Amino acid sequence: EERHVKALEEAIDRFDAELPRLRSFILPAGPRAAALAHAARSVVRRAERRTVSLARAERISPETIRYLNRLSDLLFVIARLVAHRAGAGDEPWTAGPR
Secondary structure, three states: OHHHHHHHHHHHHHHHOOOOOOOOOEEOOOOHHHHHHHHHHHHHHHHHHHHHHHHOOOOOOHHHHHHHHHHHHHHHHHHHHHHHHOOOOOEEOOOOOO
């Protein structure tokens, strides 16, 4: 339902307000709790991709896909917040040699 998506978006906004602006891609790093949030995010992203694939053959509510997308965004923000509160901050991704 829309209200569930809205609740996720409100949580994202509330937690994101505590964080420095994201200026680059970051690596999934930080303390254990942050790493677990990053791992949970990957599981939700996988579920989202599979749900999108399933929606091609079955009737799936667009709200379900939207919910999964916002849930993965929330887990990303939570991972950053945990790292930030632990003093670890974000670990920026840098391109390696080609």
